[in-house]
Amino acid sequence: MNRRHLPLLVTILVFVLVYALCAAQYPKMLSFRVVGNLLTDNAFLGIAAVGMTFVIISGGIDLSVGAVIAFTTVFLAVALDSWGLAPGLAFPLIVAIALLFGAGMGAVIHYLKTPPFIVTLAGMFLARGACFLLTTDSVPVTHPLYGTLTGFYFRLPGGGRLSLIALVMLGVVTLGILLLHYTRFGARVYALGGNAQAARMMGIRAGRTTILVYALSAGLSAIAGIVFSLYTSAGYSLAAVGVELDTIAAVVIGGTLLSGGQGFVLGTFAGVLIQGLIQTYITFDGTLSSWWTKIVVGLLLFAFILLHRILVYLSARRAAGIAAGGAAGVREQPA
Amino acid sequence: MTLIRSLRRLLAATALSAVALSAAHAEDLTIGFSQIGSESGWRAAETKVSKIEADKRGIDLKIADAQQKQENQIKAIRSFIAQGVDAIFLAPVVATGWDAVLAEAKEAEIPVVLLDRTIDTPDESLYLTAVTSDTVYEGKVAGEWLAEKTAGKCAIVELQGTVGSSPAINRKKGFDEAIAVHAEMKIIRTQSGDFTRAKGKEVMESFLKAENGGKNICAVYAHNDDMMIGAIQAIKEAGLKPGSDILTISIDAVPDIFKAMADGEANATVELTPNMAGPALDAIIAYKKDGTVPPKWIQTESRLYLPDTAAAEYDARKDLY
Numbered sequence: 001m002n003r004r005h006l007p008l009l010v011t012i013l014v015f016v017l018v019y020a021l022c023a024a025q026y027p028k029m030l031s032f033r034v035v036g037n038l039l040t041d042n043a044f045l046g047i048a049a050v051g052m053t054f055v056i057i058s059g060g061i062d063l064s065v066g067a068v069i070a071f072t073t074v075f076l077a078v079a080l081d082s083w084g085l086a087p088g089l090a091f092p093l094i095v096a097i098a099l100l101f102g103a104g105m106g107a108v109i110h111y112l113k114t115p116p117f118i119v120t121l122a123g124m125f126l127a128r129g130a131c132f133l134l135t136t137d138s139v140p141v142t143h144p145l146y147g148t149l150t151g152f153y154f155r156l157p158g159g160g161r162l163s164l165i166a167l168v169m170l171g172v173v174t175l176g177i178l179l180l181h182y183t184r185f186g187a188r189v190y191a192l193g194g195n196a197q198a199a200r201m202m203g204i205r206a207g208r209t210t211i212l213v214y215a216l217s218a219g220l221s222a223i224a225g226i227v228f229s230l231y232t233s234a235g236y237s238l239a240a241v242g243v244e245l246d247t248i249a250a251v252v253i254g255g256t257l258l259s260g261g262q263g264f265v266l267g268t269f270a271g272v273l274i275q276g277l278i279q280t281y282i283t284f285d286g287t288l289s290s291w292w293t294k295i296v297v298g299l300l301l302f303a304f305i306l307l308h309r310i311l312v313y314l315s316a317r318r319a320a321g322i323a324a325g326g327a328a329g330v331r332e333q334p335a
Numbered sequence: 336m337t338l339i340r341s342l343r344r345l346l347a348a349t350a351l352s353a354v355a356l357s358a359a360h361a362e363d364l365t366i367g368f369s370q371i372g373s374e375s376g377w378r379a380a381e382t383k384v385s386k387i388e389a390d391k392r393g394i395d396l397k398i399a400d401a402q403q404k405q406e407n408q409i410k411a412i413r414s415f416i417a418q419g420v421d422a423i424f425l426a427p428v429v430a431t432g433w434d435a436v437l438a439e440a441k442e443a444e445i446p447v448v449l450l451d452r453t454i455d456t457p458d459e460s461l462y463l464t465a466v467t468s469d470t471v472y473e474g475k476v477a478g479e480w481l482a483e484k485t486a487g488k489c490a491i492v493e494l495q496g497t498v499g500s501s502p503a504i505n506r507k508k509g510f511d512e513a514i515a516v517h518a519e520m521k522i523i524r525t526q527s528g529d530f531t532r533a534k535g536k537e538v539m540e541s542f543l544k545a546e547n548g549g550k551n552i553c554a555v556y557a558h559n560d561d562m563m564i565g566a567i568q569a570i571k572e573a574g575l576k577p578g579s580d581i582l583t584i585s586i587d588a589v590p591d592i593f594k595a596m597a598d599g600e601a602n603a604t605v606e607l608t609p610n611m612a613g614p615a616l617d618a619i620i621a622y623k624k625d626g627t628v629p630p631k632w633i634q635t636e637s638r639l640y641l642p643d644t645a646a647a648e649y650d651a652r653k654d655l656y
Contacts (some may be wrong), residue, residue, distance in 0.1 A: 026418070041410040139453055149436045159443060178528035207649040232405055232432035239405070279407075283414035285395020286367065290407070 003315060007255030007307060014253075015270045018277050026284045030276070034280060039166035042276040044069065044228040044240070046169040046269060049247040049254075049288030050176040051220030053268045054213050056251050059193035060109065060116035062217045064123035065224075066243035068098055070236070072225020076141035077235025087145045095222045100170045102218025104289060106211035114280070119239075120214075123246070131237030137238040146233055167239045172220065176265040189213060193260025193317045198211030253300050255306055274300070280332070342573065364623060365395040367415030368424040368450075368612070372403045376589060377609055380655040381426070383453065385612035392616055405429055409436045416443050422619045423447045425462075428456040437461035442515055446622060449610040463622065464629040466615045468607050470505035473637045474558075477584045478513025478607045479507075480639055484582065484602070487517035489553040492542045493525035494535050494566060496558035501526070506558045506586060523551070528562040535562030539569035551574050554582035559602055560592035567600050578602055588640055590652045596645035606638045609655065 023030035039046075046063045055062045067228075072094050079085040105123045109116050153161040180186040188209045191199040200206050229235060254271035256263025278296050282288045366389065373379045382398060389396035397420070398410035405428050416439055423445055427433060431456050441461055449465035481489060487573050491514070496503030507525075513521040524542050528535040530589050535557060543549040549570065557563035563585035570577040575599045577583055585592060588606035595601035618629040640648060 028418055031417060034414075037410070037413040037417055041406070041413060044406075138429040138431055147434075161439070195380065223560065228406070231435075233434060234405075234429065234432035236405070241404075276410075280414050280417075281409060283367070283397070283399045283411045284418055285393075286399070288401060290400040 003311065004174070004287050005264075006327035007152050007262075007304070008270075009281055010051075010304075010307060011267045011270045011274070014105050015277070017273050018274060018281075021074065022189045022277060022281045022284070026183060026281075032156035035160055035220065036156050036159075036166065037275045038273055038280065039169060040161070040163045040231075040274050043163075043165040043169040044224040044231060045243065045246055045250065045275070046272045047172045047224040047227060048221050048243060048252045049268045049272050050121060050265055051217035051224075051255045052244075052247040052251050052263050053176065053254070053256055053263055054189055055195045055217045056248070056256050056258060057197065057263040058189045058210065058213045060210070061107075061120065061248070062102075062119040062123075062214065062221075063117065063244050064101075064105065064127055064218065065221045066240040067124040067127035067244075068101070068218055068221035069225040069228050069240040069243060070238065071127045071131050071273070072098070072222045073229040073232070073235040074139070074237050075235070076226065076229045077141050080141055080143045083138065087143060088142040091284045095219055096224070097167045097219040098219050098222030098225075099215045102215040102221075103211050105218070106214030109214065110207045116140055116214075116222060128237070128278060134237075135323075136237055138234055141229060141325055146230060149230055150233065154301045165230055168227055172223065173265060173269045176334065178267050185209070185212065190261060193257075193262075195261070246275065247299055253297075253304055255304070258305075337474060339439060342567075356505060359556070364421045365397065365418075365426060366422045366616070366619065366621070367411070367418070367420040368396055368398045368628075369408045369411040369426065371400055371408075371426050372398050374401055374403060376656040377587065377607070380609035380652075381611060382608045383655050388610060388613040388616055392620065397411075398613075401428060403428055409433075411438060412436050412440065419443075420645060421623060422463075423470060423502065424615055426450045426502070426611075427452050427454050434458065434461065446480050447618065448615045448619065450615060457610055459631065461542055463631055464615075464618055464631055466611045466618075466633045466635060468635045470502045470507040471512075471604050472634075473586050473607065474506035474509025474511075475513045476509075476637050476639055477556060477586060477603075478510040480515060480603050481556065481582070481584050482520060483516050485520070485553060488519040489521075489582075490551055491520065491522045492539075492546070492552050492555050493522050494528040494555065494557040494562045495525060496527065496530045497595045498527050498589035500530075503530075503558055505542075507511040510556060512544075524555075526559065528565070530559050531603060532561045532568075535565030536569045537565075539566035540573070543569060543573045543575075549573050549581060550577060552581050554584065557585040560589045562583045562588040563604075565593055567595055570643055575615075576600075586636075588648075588652075590656050593640070593645045593649035593652065596640070599642065602642065604640050606636075606640060608635050608638075612633060619629070 006013060044189060075094050078089055079090040080087060104230055105119050109119045149164055153163040156162055191204050192206055192209050196206055198256050228240060248269035251268050252258055254265060254267030275297055279293050282290055282292055368385060369384055386396060401407035409426060412423060413436060423440055425447055434456055437447055446463040449462050451467055453467060478518060497508060514644045525627050526538045528538045537613050538635045544551050555566055557566060563583055565579040570581055577579055584603050586607060588604045592601055592604045621627040
């Protein structure tokens with residue numbers, strides 16, 4: 001057990017606590033149906049948030065997420081219905097386009113030494129604008145495969161459904177955990193976010209890692225877009241407006257440090273579920289304004305930022321105490 | 336001891352039967368309403384009226400505001416299904432992409448009623464009925480009123496809604512049909528005022544200038560009340576009297592047009608009722624009671640309002656918007 005894991009633990013505790021409170025008031029929330037809904041309804045958010053976790057741990061930010069999702073839905077609607085492209089071709093094609101797009105943003109961030117905020121903001125406008133080049137309408141996707149894919153699910157007890165898109169999300173989260181915590185690439189991402197200069201001195205090629213991180217985020221956004229397009233069976237240029245902010249919120253609530261260097265994919269997953277839970281609660285209640293979701297998420301964000309500051313402060317004090325006591329080696333450096 | 340015990344039992348039994356009685360008595364329906372948002376005064380009024388209509392019938396209406404996002408509407412519908420509501424009302428933000436979630440509702444045997452807008456779906460069995468207004472008919476009511484008022488003789492200027500929007504297309508179509516039978520009724524000028532007050536005023540000003548200071552114009556027809564309120568302003572600024580020098584007819588029936596009518600500055604409006612929930616609730620109550628299947632389309636009334644009731648209508652509506 002490491003002090004570093006405390007934010008993750010707090011997030012999971014908050015999730016369990018919130019769920020318990022909801023279930024106490026509305027026993028029907030403790031059902032497989034609601035669990036299935038949480039996973040299905042938040043699948044696109046969860047997938048995009050995994051990418052965002054990598055970006056934020058590397059010390060960056062990606063504002064183009066929602067726009068890439070929208071572009072993907074519009075692209076698929078047009079490609080499948082107007083151009084007659086096969087889904088087996090259209091899906092990899094849009095992911096490849098997104099990977100290139102993300103890699104491009106990463107390259108600009110690294111080589112032109114531009115803040116990621118500005119570069120991905122430009123990326124957001126570009127991707128959103130490109131939707132309007134294809135179509136401004138909400139285009140239905142009528143391809144028969146969509147019916148098959150959305151009709152595919154495992155039945156859970158009590159009428160619940162574990163849908164295909166929920167499975168995709170769970171798969172992405174699992175792969176994200178493996179990639180971040182058990183590979184060299186993951187270690188580089190942490191190193192880059194912890195201290196870019198030190199990372200470079202340690203021989204980490206910051207440029208390559210940056211490019212890969214943004215390519216990963218855009219690629220996952222495209223997969224989130226495919227999921228979103230399956231979810232609504234339509235392409236719409238104004239879909240997923242502001243989703244990037246929801247993913248950032250999920251990442252921070254999930255215990256990732258906004259300044260980089262620390263964080264967990266599992267925490268992000270819990271952060272996504274907490275947001276979904278609040279929304280579900282508000283719908284179950286039926287009298288609260290849905291804007292309460294934003295208020296509660298805002299309050300949670302503040303609470304977690306506060307928690308981070310306290311932890312950083314405490315570990316700094318401890319490190320100072322250890323140094324003063326002449327103990328050999330400082331185990332933990334504040335990020 | 337035994338006396339107390341049997342008394343207690345008696346009390347418990349009475350309480351139980353009272354509960355059972357009240358359960359059998361009340362409608363006891365819970366309905367989830369996935370509303371688009373609160374983007375316009377009309378939309379906010381629709382939400383408020385829905386609550387009032389549900390309360391009137393003793394129905395528990397749960398409203399979820401989707402903030403103009405389809406994903407939020409789908410989530411809300413899924414939550415309603417999980418809750419096991421008795422019916423779902425849906426005012427869809429877009430026409431497409433409802434098949435999967437409505438199929439889930441159908442499987443859970445929860446009837447769905449569409450309010451105010453319809454959806455594109457190959458499977459019409461996904462919803463029980465749709466309660467909407469007939470926008471073509473609204474235009475027709477407006478045209479017929481004007482024909483009667485002017486004895487079929489009138490030079491009209493028209494303020495159209497947003498180009499290409501379905502209410503603008505349909506309200507024009509209905510009005511044109513109504514005046515087509517009168518040879519001496521003609522639209523002499525028509526232009527879009529984008530459904531807004533500011534544009535309505537601007538376009539009306541140009542109409543007045545082009546038509547001899549407004550002397551050639553007998554009436555103005557606006558696709559919504561907001562544009563008409565702008566146009567009334569323009570007519571007054573041109574030194575003419577709206578409501579008598581130039582007649583007005585518009586659609587929507589928002590509070591401000593009633594105020595104008597009460598002041599004698601407007602002549603008539605056709606209502607787009609915010610009460611879509613009322614007919615929907617009645618349909619659901621009948622359906623739950625004895626399985627009465629409503630028609631696939633319930634058309635709301637497009638009532639014509641005239642100045643005589645304007646003051647009372649204004650008071651009744653001002654708090655809804």
